[in-house]
Amino acid sequence: MKYLDEYRDPELARALLAELRRVTTRAWTLMEVCGGQTHTIVRQGIDELLPGIRMIHGPGCPVCVTPLEILDQAMAIAQRPGTILTSFGDMLRVPGSRTDLLALRARGADVRVVYSPMDAVTLARRHPDRQVVFLAVGFETTAPANAMAVLHAATLGLTNFSVLVSHVLVPPAMEAVLSAPGCEVQGFLAAGHVCAVMGWTEYEPLAARHRVPIVVTGFEPLDLLEGILMTVRQLEEGRYEVENQYARAVRRDGNTAARDAIARVFHVTDRVWRGIGAIPASGLALTEEFAAFDAGRRFDVGRLVVREHPACLAGQILTGARTPTDCTAYATACTPRTPLGAPMVSAEGTCAAYYTAGRRRPPRSGGAS
Amino acid sequence: MCLGIPGRVTEIELEDGLPMGNVDFGGLRKRVCLSYVPGARPGDYVIVHVGFAISTVDAEEAERTLEVLRAMDDLLRRELEA
Ligand code: SF4
Numbered sequence: 244m245k246y247l248d249e250y251r252d253p254e255l256a257r258a259l260l261a262e263l264r265r266v267t268t269r270a271w272t273l274m275e276v277c278g279g280q281t282h283t284i285v286r287q288g289i290d291e292l293l294p295g296i297r298m299i300h301g302p303g304c305p306v307c308v309t310p311l312e313i314l315d316q317a318m319a320i321a322q323r324p325g326t327i328l329t330s331f332g333d334m335l336r337v338p339g340s341r342t343d344l345l346a347l348r349a350r351g352a353d354v355r356v357v358y359s360p361m362d363a364v365t366l367a368r369r370h371p372d373r374q375v376v377f378l379a380v381g382f383e384t385t386a387p388a389n390a391m392a393v394l395h396a397a398t399l400g401l402t403n404f405s406v407l408v409s410h411v412l413v414p415p416a417m418e419a420v421l422s423a424p425g426c427e428v429q430g431f432l433a434a435g436h437v438c439a440v441m442g443w444t445e446y447e448p449l450a451a452r453h454r455v456p457i458v459v460t461g462f463e464p465l466d467l468l469e470g471i472l473m474t475v476r477q478l479e480e481g482r483y484e485v486e487n488q489y490a491r492a493v494r495r496d497g498n499t500a501a502r503d504a505i506a507r508v509f510h511v512t513d514r515v516w517r518g519i520g521a522i523p524a525s526g527l528a529l530t531e532e533f534a535a536f537d538a539g540r541r542f543d544v545g546r547l548v549v550r551e552h553p554a555c556l557a558g559q560i561l562t563g564a565r566t567p568t569d570c571t572a573y574a575t576a577c578t579p580r581t582p583l584g585a586p587m588v589s590a591e592g593t594c595a596a597y598y599t600a601g602r603r604r605p606p607r608s609g610g611a612s
Numbered sequence: 613m614c615l616g617i618p619g620r621v622t623e624i625e626l627e628d629g630l631p632m633g634n635v636d637f638g639g640l641r642k643r644v645c646l647s648y649v650p651g652a653r654p655g656d657y658v659i660v661h662v663g664f665a666i667s668t669v670d671a672e673e674a675e676r677t678l679e680v681l682r683a684m685d686d687l688l689r690r691e692l693e694a
Binding site for chain 1: 620637638667671673680681685688
């Protein structure tokens with residue numbers, strides 16, 4: 244397929260690796276932020292080919308960081324009579340405190356997978372007698388779609404459509420990673436599609452303040468290798484700038500039409516990230532103008548007591564402090580079919596990426612790491 | 613849900629006031645909202661996330677990236693042959 248195959252050429256990948264070997268004089272630690280990038284890196288084994296460069300997998304899996312409270316709230320709403328709860332497919336198997344949406348559906352709740360939030364709007368038009376709720380999660384990449392669904396529902400005057408919003412923003416999470424004590428990250432690959440929407444100006448103060456190079460990077464193997472090369476070149480030369488590897492899709496100011504829609508429908512708010520905790524100004528919530536579409540206000544589900552599976556190391560996996568193979572449940576009790584934690588659910592989760600790539604826990608011998 | 617992929621716009625039409633397009637992903641076709649890529653025309657490649665095009669692929673920039681990589685490959689070959 245055009246714009247995919249060319250960026251998977253093994254010859255060019257070899258050339259990039261040779262160049263990386265030539266310019267790298269010491270060990271460096273980089274973080275790729277986005278779960279889509281983690282997926283490619285682990286699947287292609289790129290991290291195992293790099294010369295002395297360690298890749299830490301970042302918190303960029305939307306399914307993984309959606310807080311338990313929101314999931315439990317969605318499940319409570321789904322159990323109300325007359326409701327249709329809609330969501331992206333990945334969210335259905337994410338374990339909540341007690342169950343998951345797929346299990347609720349098996350027990351008779353009307354839970355439906357949609358490809359786009361606009362499909363949920365269409366459902367609401369088709370079922371005027373039912374309340375249709377869309378679980379609106381994700382990063383800056385899905386925010387324009389969710390914003391348009393709300394704008395469109397408002398234009399159509401729908402009173403039976405609402406969204407349960409738990410949007411998260413990438414730059415505050417990078418700030419949190421960099422400010423954490425003992426942070427080892429020396430350079431970042433920024434998530435290309437987040438930047439396609441938002442541009443990269445937000446990263447400039449971050450790069451300057453923390454003296455880290457940040458390279459906006461695409462998702463194909465050659466994109467990732469080139470992004471890593473550009474980051475390492477900066478580190479070797481003592482530079483810390485924002486550069487754009489993914490020029491075919493990302494412009495400096497991002498997509499202004501999409502940003503305008505986001506700014507109209509949402510405002511920035513503090514947000515709890517699953518496994519990580521509260522990060523200031525790291526999420527989006529509906530503005531007062533669109534409060535009527537807020538499922539959280541429309542349906543009072545009371546106070547929920549949330550509980551994570553005790554074995555799950557998701558928090559440490561998401562911040563890059565541990566890898567999935569450190570987890571005793573990995574590939575035994577916890578698999579993509581029976582996930583105990585969110586990172587095992589979607590292809591973007593680090594645990595699921597390791598599992599599908601067939602990575603094994605090292606045999607236990609005197610304190611193996 | 614976050615995996616955006618490039619596809620080719622085949623047709624554009626208005627639906628309830630929104631520009632909607634058919635986008636071809638190597639044979640698989642989907643209806644995609646084009647509100648955020650007002651400049652996109654049939655034949656253009658767009659990057660699609662959850663039913664919305666969020667960016668148009670810039671063909672010149674795409675070629676430039678590949679040229680840089682090919683030049684690197686040529687250099688490597690010449691070094692190996694030398
Ligand atoms: S393998 Fe499963 S239980 Fe262990 S950290 Fe990953 S998601 Fe949690």
